[in-house]
Amino acid sequence: MQDNVLDVGPEPLRRDQVVQVARGGAQVALTQLAEQGIAATRKHIDALAAEQRPVYGVSTGFGALAVRHIPTDRRAALQQSFVRSHAAGAGAAVEPEVVRAQMLLRLHTIATGRTGVRPETAHALVALLNAGIVPVVHEFGSLGCSGDLAPLASVALALIGEGEVFDAAGRRRPAAEALAEAGIEPVSLAEKEGLALTNGTDGMLGMLVLAAHDLSALLDVADVTAAMSVEALLGTDRVFAADLQQLRPHPGQAVSAARMAALLSGSEIVASHRGPDCTRVQDAYSLRCAPQVHGAARDTVAHAETVADRELAAAIDNPVVLEDGRVESNGNFHGAPLAYVLDFLAIPLADVASMAERRTDRMLDVARSHGLPAFLADDPGVDSGHMIAHYTQAGLVSELKRLAVPASVDSIPTSAMQEDHVSMGWSAARKLRRGIDGLTTVLAVELLTAARALDLRAPLTPAPATAAVRDLLRGRVPGPGADRHIAPEIAAAEDLIRSGAVRATAAGFVDSALEES
Numbered sequence: 078m079q080d081n082v083l084d085v086g087p088e089p090l091r092r093d094q095v096v097q098v099a100r101g102g103a104q105v106a107l108t109q110l111a112e113q114g115i116a117a118t119r120k121h122i123d124a125l126a127a128e129q130r131p132v133y134g135v136s137t138g139f140g141a142l143a144v145r146h147i148p149t150d151r152r153a154a155l156q157q158s159f160v161r162s163h164a165a166g167a168g169a170a171v172e173p174e175v176v177r178a179q180m181l182l183r184l185h186t187i188a189t190g191r192t193g194v195r196p197e198t199a200h201a202l203v204a205l206l207n208a209g210i211v212p213v214v215h216e217f218g219s220l221g222c223s224g225d226l227a228p229l230a231s232v233a234l235a236l237i238g239e240g241e242v243f244d245a246a247g248r249r250r251p252a253a254e255a256l257a258e259a260g261i262e263p264v265s266l267a268e269k270e271g272l273a274l275t276n277g278t279d280g281m282l283g284m285l286v287l288a289a290h291d292l293s294a295l296l297d298v299a300d301v302t303a304a305m306s307v308e309a310l311l312g313t314d315r316v317f318a319a320d321l322q323q324l325r326p327h328p329g330q331a332v333s334a335a336r337m338a339a340l341l342s343g344s345e346i347v348a349s350h351r352g353p354d355c356t357r358v359q360d361a362y363s364l365r366c367a368p369q370v371h372g373a374a375r376d377t378v379a380h381a382e383t384v385a386d387r388e389l390a391a392a393i394d395n396p397v398v399l400e401d402g403r404v405e406s407n408g409n410f411h412g413a414p415l416a417y418v419l420d421f422l423a424i425p426l427a428d429v430a431s432m433a434e435r436r437t438d439r440m441l442d443v444a445r446s447h448g449l450p451a452f453l454a455d456d457p458g459v460d461s462g463h464m465i466a467h468y469t470q471a472g473l474v475s476e477l478k479r480l481a482v483p484a485s486v487d488s489i490p491t492s493a494m495q496e497d498h499v500s501m502g503w504s505a506a507r508k509l510r511r512g513i514d515g516l517t518t519v520l521a522v523e524l525l526t527a528a529r530a531l532d533l534r535a536p537l538t539p540a541p542a543t544a545a546v547r548d549l550l551r552g553r554v555p556g557p558g559a560d561r562h563i564a565p566e567i568a569a570a571e572d573l574i575r576s577g578a579v580r581a582t583a584a585g586f587v588d589s590a591l592e593e594s
Contacts, residue, residue, distance in 0.1 A: 085181070085203075086111040087189040089390035092382065095286045099178035104207045107188060107199060114190025115199055121402040122193035126152070126268040132404055133396050135193075135268045156266035157237065163230035163275055164240060166215025171228070172510075173211040173243060178283025179225065180206055180232055182389075183274065189392040191399070192273040201236050201264045208259040209245030210235070212252070214280075220491065221412035221502030224393065225280035228503070233274040238263030269396075277393040281415040284506035285385050288422060291513050292378050295520065296371055298574050299429050300333050301583045302523040303367040304340035305543045306436040309530035311350050311447045312360040314341040317368060329379070330372030337368060339587045344540035346531070361445075363435035370432050374425035381418040388415060412502030416485035419505035426512045427477040430519040434474045437467055437523050440530045453529050453557070460560045463526050466567060470522040473515045480508045480515070521570035524550060524579065525563075532556050542586035549573060549582045 081101075083094055086108035097103040107115075125132045126149075135152075147155050184202050187194045205212075212235035218227025234240035235252040244255045256263055264270075307314070317338040322331045341347055359365065396404045439445045441452045441463055454462030484505040490497040528547040531539045538544065553569040555561070573579050 082106055083181075084108045085185055085188045087114060089386070090182070090185050092286045092290065092385060092389065095178055095181060095283065095389070096290050098181045098206070099174040099283065099287060102209065105181065105184065105203055107184075107203060111188035111190070111199075112196060115187060115194065115196050118190045118193050118398045119195050121398055121404070122269050124402075125404060133406055135404065152268050153265065156268070156271035159271035160230050160233045160237060160266065160275070161239070163226050163271075164234040166218030166227040166231060168216030170213045170243075170249075171216055171507075174287065175280065175283055175510075176211045176214050176228075176232070177206065178287060179214075179228060179277075179279035180212075182279035182282055183229060183232070183277055185389075186277055186279070186392050186394060187273070191392040191397050192394045193269045193398045193404075194273045195267055195270065198236070198264050198266070198270055198274075201261060202232075204259070204261045205232075205235065205256075208255075208261060210252075210255050210259060210261075211243040213241040213243065213249065216507065219280060219503035220489070220496075220499035221278075221281055221416055221504070222410065222499035223395070223496060224275065224277040224410040224412070225503055226275050228280045229275040229277060233266075233271065236264045236274070237266060273394055276395050276410050278388065278391075278410060278412050278415055278502070279393075281412050281419065281502040281506050282385065282388050284510060285381065285415055285419055286389075288419070288506070288509050288513060289378055289382050289385060292374070292422060292426065292516075294577065294580055295513070295516055295574070296333070296375055296378070296429070297336070297580045297583070298520050298524075299371050299374075299433065300336045300367075301340060301543075301546055301579060302433060302520050302527055303364075303371070303436065304337045305527035305531060305539075305546065306433075306440065306523060307337070307360070307364045307367070308341060308344055308346050308539055308543055309449070309527050309534065310360075310364060310436070310439055310445075311346070312364040313351070314338055314344075314347050316360070316365050317341075322368065325369075327369075327372055327376060329375030330368050332375060333371040334368035335591055336587050339591055340542045340583060341540050342542070342586075344543070345538045346534050347540070349537055361435075361439065363432050363439065367432065370425075370428055374429050377421060377425045381422055384414055384418045412500035413485065416500040416502030416505045419502060419509050420483035420485050423477075423481040423483075423505075423509050423512050426509070426516050427474070427481040430474050430477050430516045433519050433523045434467075434470050437463075437470055437526050440526050441467055446530075449530055449533055453526065453533065455557060455559045462560070463522075463529065463563070466522050466525065466563050469567070470519050473519050477512050477515045477519075480512045484508065517571055517574055518567065521567055521574055524570045524574070525554065525566060528554075529557050542583055545582050545586065546579055549578060 219225040451457040452462035452464040454460035484501040
């Protein structure tokens with residue numbers, strides 16, 4: 078990528094490139110190799126279109142209607158009808174970043190030269206991305222098999238100048254108006270193009286890439302909030318030692334343990350109860366086992382990234398045009414590989430949140446908080462402190478457990494039983510995105526609570542790393558005192574997490590400590 082322009086060719090995309098285009102507004106361009114492959118493959122489709130024998134996607138109907146041979150003079154109408162009928166989504170518009178991701182991923186499959194899309198259609202998709210025009214894609218409509226049909230058809234609909242889009246200013250308006258204003262000529266689809274623009278796993282894959290990116294960042298934050306809670310609850314850092322972690326060589330566990338040890342390095346609070354006079358033998362599991370849980374979550378994300386990388390190297394279409402010109406039907410559009418890992422990620426997400434909630438609860442309970450005031454209130458009884466903030470956190474954890482129920486175990490037959498088993502991968506992706514938002518809030522409440530508890534341990538001082546994170550929060554949220562409107566404080570903590578500020582503040586200390594070790 079040069080000058081914020083991503084060159085898209087037949088080579089696999091990287092996950093960070095998808096994020097840059099989806100969220101960073103990076104521009105795209107087709108490589109010369111992609112241009113050549115697209116043009117060469119289109120010649121095969123044009124030749125097949127001139128023949129009398131039926132070829133699926135070129136001269137036949139679709140799905141259960143594939144048995145009908147379409148005469149030459151009706152094939153353009155077939156493609157337009159296909160896109161219009163398949164853009165049948167319902168519900169709220171999905172996030173622009175998801176739509177941009179799926180547009181890029183469909184462009185990449187076209188760039189492999191395996192779809193038969195014409196060069197001018199590929200160029201129109203490039204122009205749409207670069208103009209910042211985002212087709213309106215609805216929440217419901219994909220079963221995750223035959224690809225993300227309705228979501229991708231909504232993009233194709235915009236390419237032909239129909240439907241609705243969000244323009245570069247974020248205004249929702251007719252596609253024809255936005256395209257005209259951007260100087261983009263609507264496409265008149267030719268043989269196979271309607272199918273090629275819609276038969277992919279791009280929505281599912283885009284959401285998987287974005288989710289893996291977000292979860293990696295949130296797991297770093299979870300290590301930070303867990304370390305703050307261990308410190309605030311007078312827990313020990315000895316259990317995070319490298320020699321103990323090596324006894325169970327899971328890579329994610331080693332990373333989280335090393336990070337938590339680095340975060341707690343130099344803490345007066347931890348040092349205050351490290352001597353022989355300390356009577357506590359073991360910390361609760363939510364403290365002691367944080368690296369095991371966070372680490373297993375990290376390893377799950379790593380597995381999901383492996384699946385995403387394989388899919389980023391794929392060319393998903395049906396039928397597909399092979400290098401020798403054959404047009405072959407296949408089942409590569411089935412979303413099962415993506416659906417499974419999208420569901421898988423929802424499980425550790427819920428569990429990391431559940432453990433954070435348990436640590437928060439311990440800090441609020443006088444029976445287990447080792448000297449902290451009830452609910453961290455300034456005047457318990459008059460003030461409620463963080464009591465109801467914990468309720469909010471607990472409610473979210475319960476919701477995350479429900480969202481961890483897999484979507485991919487479900488299937489429902491459609492298209493007159495031609496499509497009799499589907500992946501539900503789009504549904505798995507949508508609930509995972511809601512889960513990521515929920516985990517962010519859960520960690521925000523732990524951050525608020527642990528920071529307040531650390532303040533209440535004065536005059537003992539926290540570790541430099543945890544103190545820096547606490548001080549970052551104090552730039553937005555005051556320290557302990559009488560009850561205040563707490564919802565804006567939760568929102569402020571969420572913002573610090575989403576912006577990357579919490580992660581970045583801790584990273585300076587963690588990275589240097591790990592380098593020294």
